[in-house]
Amino acid sequence: MQNSLPQESHSLRIGAVQRDLPLFAVSPELAIAVLNILGDTELCEAAADALSKELDAHEYVALVTAEAKSIPLAYALSLRTQKPYVVLRKTYKSYMGDALQASTLSITTGKPQTLYLDAKDRKLLAGRSVVLVDDVISTGSTLEAMRALMVEARARIAAVATICTEGERPQLAEPLLSLAHLPLFPLQTAS
Ligand SMILES: O=P(O)(O)OC[C@H]1O[C@H](OP(=O)(O)OP(=O)(O)O)[C@H](O)[C@@H]1O
Ligand SMILES: Nc1ncnc2[nH]cnc12
Numbered sequence: 760m761q762n763s764l765p766q767e768s769h770s771l772r773i774g775a776v777q778r779d780l781p782l783f784a785v786s787p788e789l790a791i792a793v794l795n796i797l798g799d800t801e802l803c804e805a806a807a808d809a810l811s812k813e814l815d816a817h818e819y820v821a822l823v824t825a826e827a828k829s830i831p832l833a834y835a836l837s838l839r840t841q842k843p844y845v846v847l848r849k850t851y852k853s854y855m856g857d858a859l860q861a862s863t864l865s866i867t868t869g870k871p872q873t874l875y876l877d878a879k880d881r882k883l884l885a886g887r888s889v890v891l892v893d894d895v896i897s898t899g900s901t902l903e904a905m906r907a908l909m910v911e912a913r914a915r916i917a918a919v920a921t922i923c924t925e926g927e928r929p930q931l932a933e934p935l936l937s938l939a940h941l942p943l944f945p946l947q948t949a950s
Contacts, residue, residue: 762787762946773922773938774805782944785866790944793867794895794923797828806922806938807835810892813936814840819888819917821845823909825863825874825901829894832922836892844892845883847874847905857881859911863904866897866925874901876908884914891916891933895941897925 768779769792778799780792796803814836822844824833833844849872851858856878863872876884891905902919909916918934925941 762948764790765944765947768792769941769944771923771939771941773802774809776802776805778802780941784946785869788946790946791866791897791925792941792944794941795828796831796894796922800831803831803835806832807839809938810920810922810936811836811839814890814918814920817890817918817934819890821883821887821889822892822920823847823884823889823905823914824892825849825905829892832894833892836920842890843883845876845880845889847876847908849874851875859908861904861907861911864898864900866900874904874908876912881912884909884912886913888915888917891919893919893921895923895925896921896929896937899929902929 764782768781771778771780780794782790783793784790822833822836822842825847826849830846837844858878859876861874863874896902916933918936919931920936923939923941924937926943
Protein backbone atom coordinates (compact mmCIF):
# COMPACT_ATOMS: atom_id res chain seq x y z
CA MET A 760 0.00 0.00 0.00
CA GLN A 761 1.27 3.45 -0.92
CA ASN A 762 0.00 6.97 -0.25
CA SER A 763 -0.16 9.02 -3.45
CA LEU A 764 -0.09 12.77 -4.00
CA PRO A 765 -3.45 14.22 -5.09
CA GLN A 766 -1.65 16.45 -7.65
CA GLU A 767 1.95 17.31 -8.59
CA SER A 768 1.99 21.00 -7.80
CA HIS A 769 0.04 24.00 -6.52
CA SER A 770 -0.06 27.30 -8.40
CA LEU A 771 0.94 30.44 -6.48
CA ARG A 772 0.80 34.01 -7.78
CA ILE A 773 2.50 36.94 -6.01
CA GLY A 774 2.07 40.19 -7.94
CA ALA A 775 3.01 39.39 -11.54
CA VAL A 776 5.04 36.31 -10.59
CA GLN A 777 3.53 32.83 -10.88
CA ARG A 778 5.10 29.62 -9.60
CA ASP A 779 4.03 25.96 -9.55
CA LEU A 780 5.04 24.80 -6.07
CA PRO A 781 5.95 21.09 -5.92
CA LEU A 782 4.03 18.94 -3.45
CA PHE A 783 6.14 17.19 -0.81
CA ALA A 784 4.96 14.64 1.77
CA VAL A 785 5.79 15.73 5.34
CA SER A 786 4.17 12.63 6.88
CA PRO A 787 2.46 9.45 5.60
CA GLU A 788 -0.86 11.36 5.70
CA LEU A 789 0.01 14.88 4.60
CA ALA A 790 1.75 16.83 1.83
CA ILE A 791 2.56 20.53 1.55
CA ALA A 792 3.19 22.75 -1.47
CA VAL A 793 6.78 23.80 -0.89
CA LEU A 794 7.63 27.49 -1.15
CA ASN A 795 11.39 27.97 -1.30
CA ILE A 796 12.39 31.56 -2.04
CA LEU A 797 16.10 30.80 -1.66
CA GLY A 798 17.51 31.51 -5.12
CA ASP A 799 14.18 32.82 -6.45
CA THR A 800 15.04 36.53 -6.62
CA GLU A 801 12.04 37.42 -8.78
CA LEU A 802 9.48 35.92 -6.39
CA CYS A 803 11.24 37.33 -3.34
CA GLU A 804 11.29 40.82 -4.86
CA ALA A 805 7.60 40.62 -5.80
CA ALA A 806 6.70 39.57 -2.26
CA ALA A 807 8.84 42.31 -0.73
CA ASP A 808 7.25 44.93 -3.02
CA ALA A 809 3.76 43.94 -1.86
CA LEU A 810 4.54 43.47 1.85
CA SER A 811 6.59 46.67 2.17
CA LYS A 812 3.59 48.71 0.98
CA GLU A 813 1.43 47.15 3.71
CA LEU A 814 4.14 47.77 6.31
CA ASP A 815 3.92 51.52 5.67
CA ALA A 816 0.90 51.62 7.99
CA HIS A 817 2.90 50.30 10.98
CA GLU A 818 5.37 51.83 13.45
CA TYR A 819 8.41 49.65 14.19
CA VAL A 820 12.19 49.89 14.39
CA ALA A 821 13.31 46.50 13.06
CA LEU A 822 12.32 43.41 11.11
CA VAL A 823 12.88 40.04 12.81
CA THR A 824 13.00 36.71 10.98
CA ALA A 825 14.11 33.12 11.59
CA GLU A 826 16.90 31.36 9.72
CA ALA A 827 16.90 30.19 6.93
CA LYS A 828 14.48 30.39 3.98
CA SER A 829 12.98 33.76 4.91
CA ILE A 830 16.31 35.59 5.19
CA PRO A 831 16.21 36.93 1.59
CA LEU A 832 12.70 38.26 2.24
CA ALA A 833 13.86 40.11 5.36
CA TYR A 834 16.80 41.54 3.41
CA ALA A 835 14.56 42.68 0.54
CA LEU A 836 12.11 44.26 3.02
CA SER A 837 14.98 45.97 4.82
CA LEU A 838 16.11 47.61 1.58
CA ARG A 839 12.60 48.89 0.90
CA THR A 840 11.69 50.00 4.43
CA GLN A 841 15.14 51.24 5.49
CA LYS A 842 14.77 49.26 8.75
CA PRO A 843 17.44 46.86 10.00
CA TYR A 844 16.69 43.16 10.11
CA VAL A 845 17.55 40.61 12.80
CA VAL A 846 17.95 36.90 12.05
CA LEU A 847 17.09 34.40 14.79
CA ARG A 848 19.73 31.75 14.24
CA LYS A 849 19.30 27.98 14.49
CA THR A 850 22.85 27.20 15.65
CA TYR A 851 24.60 28.92 18.53
CA LYS A 852 28.08 30.39 17.83
CA SER A 853 30.28 31.83 20.56
CA TYR A 854 30.24 35.31 18.97
CA MET A 855 26.50 35.50 19.77
CA GLY A 856 27.36 36.05 23.44
CA ASP A 857 24.57 35.96 26.01
CA ALA A 858 21.87 34.84 23.56
CA LEU A 859 18.23 34.06 24.32
CA GLN A 860 16.81 30.79 23.01
CA ALA A 861 13.42 29.21 22.24
CA SER A 862 12.38 25.86 20.80
CA THR A 863 10.26 25.32 17.67
CA LEU A 864 8.83 22.39 15.67
CA SER A 865 7.94 23.46 12.12
CA ILE A 866 5.76 21.37 9.79
CA THR A 867 8.62 20.95 7.29
CA THR A 868 11.34 19.91 9.72
CA GLY A 869 9.34 17.54 11.95
CA LYS A 870 11.86 17.66 14.79
CA PRO A 871 12.63 20.35 17.37
CA GLN A 872 14.86 23.24 16.34
CA THR A 873 16.18 26.06 18.54
CA LEU A 874 16.08 29.77 17.68
CA TYR A 875 18.76 32.04 19.18
CA LEU A 876 18.59 35.80 19.60
CA ASP A 877 22.15 37.18 19.58
CA ALA A 878 23.24 39.41 22.52
CA LYS A 879 23.82 42.43 20.23
CA ASP A 880 20.34 42.03 18.74
CA ARG A 881 18.80 41.75 22.23
CA LYS A 882 20.15 45.25 22.86
CA LEU A 883 18.76 46.56 19.57
CA LEU A 884 15.27 45.23 20.29
CA ALA A 885 14.86 45.86 24.04
CA GLY A 886 11.87 48.14 24.63
CA ARG A 887 11.27 48.65 20.87
CA SER A 888 8.56 47.64 18.36
CA VAL A 889 9.31 45.02 15.71
CA VAL A 890 7.70 43.29 12.74
CA LEU A 891 8.05 39.49 12.65
CA VAL A 892 8.73 38.19 9.13
CA ASP A 893 8.43 34.63 7.85
CA ASP A 894 8.03 33.14 4.38
CA VAL A 895 5.27 30.73 5.47
CA ILE A 896 3.22 30.47 8.67
CA SER A 897 1.81 26.97 8.98
CA THR A 898 1.44 25.33 12.42
CA GLY A 899 2.54 28.64 13.95
CA SER A 900 5.30 26.93 15.95
CA THR A 901 8.10 29.04 14.47
CA LEU A 902 6.04 32.19 15.03
CA GLU A 903 5.41 31.18 18.66
CA ALA A 904 9.14 30.72 19.27
CA MET A 905 9.83 34.11 17.69
CA ARG A 906 7.11 35.61 19.89
CA ALA A 907 8.57 34.01 23.04
CA LEU A 908 11.98 35.49 22.23
CA MET A 909 10.45 38.94 21.71
CA VAL A 910 8.72 38.72 25.11
CA GLU A 911 12.00 37.74 26.77
CA ALA A 912 13.82 40.52 24.94
CA ARG A 913 11.06 42.99 25.98
CA ALA A 914 10.24 43.85 22.35
CA ARG A 915 6.69 44.67 21.22
CA ILE A 916 5.29 43.00 18.07
CA ALA A 917 3.72 45.68 15.86
CA ALA A 918 2.72 43.25 13.08
CA VAL A 919 3.48 39.87 11.51
CA ALA A 920 4.33 39.74 7.79
CA THR A 921 4.39 36.58 5.67
CA ILE A 922 4.17 35.57 2.03
CA CYS A 923 1.80 32.67 2.74
CA THR A 924 -0.30 31.32 5.54
CA GLU A 925 -0.87 27.59 5.29
CA GLY A 926 -3.54 25.20 6.54
CA GLU A 927 -5.64 26.64 9.34
CA ARG A 928 -5.65 30.43 9.17
CA PRO A 929 -3.83 31.83 12.23
CA GLN A 930 -5.70 33.94 14.78
CA LEU A 931 -3.16 36.47 16.03
CA ALA A 932 -3.24 39.28 18.56
CA GLU A 933 -1.24 41.45 16.11
CA PRO A 934 -2.13 42.58 12.56
CA LEU A 935 -1.24 39.82 10.07
CA LEU A 936 -0.01 40.90 6.64
CA SER A 937 -0.07 37.99 4.19
CA LEU A 938 -0.18 37.74 0.42
CA ALA A 939 -1.58 34.26 -0.25
CA HIS A 940 -2.85 31.09 1.40
CA LEU A 941 -1.55 27.55 0.81
CA PRO A 942 -3.82 24.55 1.38
CA LEU A 943 -2.58 21.35 3.02
CA PHE A 944 -2.92 18.16 0.94
CA PRO A 945 -4.15 14.99 2.68
CA LEU A 946 -2.54 11.95 1.04
CA GLN A 947 -4.79 9.40 -0.63
CA THR A 948 -4.22 5.75 0.17
CA ALA A 949 -3.66 3.82 -3.07
CA SER A 950 -3.28 0.02 -3.28
O1 LIG B 1 4.49 27.46 11.07
P1 LIG B 1 5.53 26.40 11.08
O2 LIG B 1 4.94 25.01 11.07
O3 LIG B 1 6.51 26.58 12.20
O4 LIG B 1 6.33 26.47 9.71
C1 LIG B 1 6.88 27.65 9.21
C2 LIG B 1 8.38 27.60 9.16
O5 LIG B 1 8.81 26.43 8.45
C3 LIG B 1 9.81 26.80 7.51
O6 LIG B 1 11.07 26.80 8.09
P2 LIG B 1 11.89 25.45 8.28
O7 LIG B 1 11.66 24.92 9.67
O8 LIG B 1 11.58 24.53 7.15
O9 LIG B 1 13.37 25.92 8.26
P3 LIG B 1 14.35 26.46 7.12
O10 LIG B 1 13.82 27.77 6.68
O11 LIG B 1 15.61 26.55 7.90
O12 LIG B 1 14.39 25.45 6.01
C4 LIG B 1 9.40 28.21 7.11
O13 LIG B 1 10.50 28.92 6.58
C5 LIG B 1 8.91 28.80 8.41
O14 LIG B 1 9.93 29.42 9.15
N1 LIG C 1 4.66 25.13 2.34
C1 LIG C 1 5.83 25.43 2.90
N2 LIG C 1 6.90 25.69 2.14
C2 LIG C 1 8.07 26.00 2.72
N3 LIG C 1 8.27 26.08 4.03
C3 LIG C 1 7.21 25.83 4.81
N4 LIG C 1 7.09 25.85 6.13
C4 LIG C 1 5.83 25.52 6.42
N5 LIG C 1 5.12 25.31 5.33
C5 LIG C 1 5.97 25.50 4.30
